Amino acid sequence: xxxxxxxxxxxxxxxxxxxxxxxxxxxxxxxxxxxxxxxxxxxxxxxxxxxxxxxxxxxxxxxxxxxxxxxxxxxxxxxxxxxxxxxx
Numbered sequence: 150x151x152x153x154x155x156x157x158x159x160x161x162x163x164x165x166x167x168x169x170x171x172x173x174x175x176x177x178x179x180x181x182x183x184x185x186x187x188x189x190x191x192x193x194x195x196x197x198x199x200x201x202x203x204x205x206x207x208x209x210x211x212x213x214x215x216x217x218x219x220x221x222x223x224x225x226x227x228x229x230x231x232x233x234x235x236x237x
Contacts, residue, residue, distance in 0.1 A: 193201075
């Protein structure tokens with residue numbers, strides 16, 4: 150907890166005295182860290198991307214058809230209830 154407070158105080162002090170030069174240095178450091186993180190990422194192969202894309206498309210189609218069926222069934226049930234118990 151104490152180190153977080155010290156780092157926070159130091160970053161506030163750095164902002165106060167840094168101005169544009171401090172902003173430029175922080176931005177440069179941030180971009181450098183982003184580049185280092187991107188280098189550590191394990192990117193999927195073309196085959197893995199293709200396979201997961203197919204899985205997502207098929208799953209979406211399956212659930213779309215399933216939900217369409219549930220919607221048609223509930224619509225039929227509600228229609229039957231209204232026809233059976235209507236006051237007219």
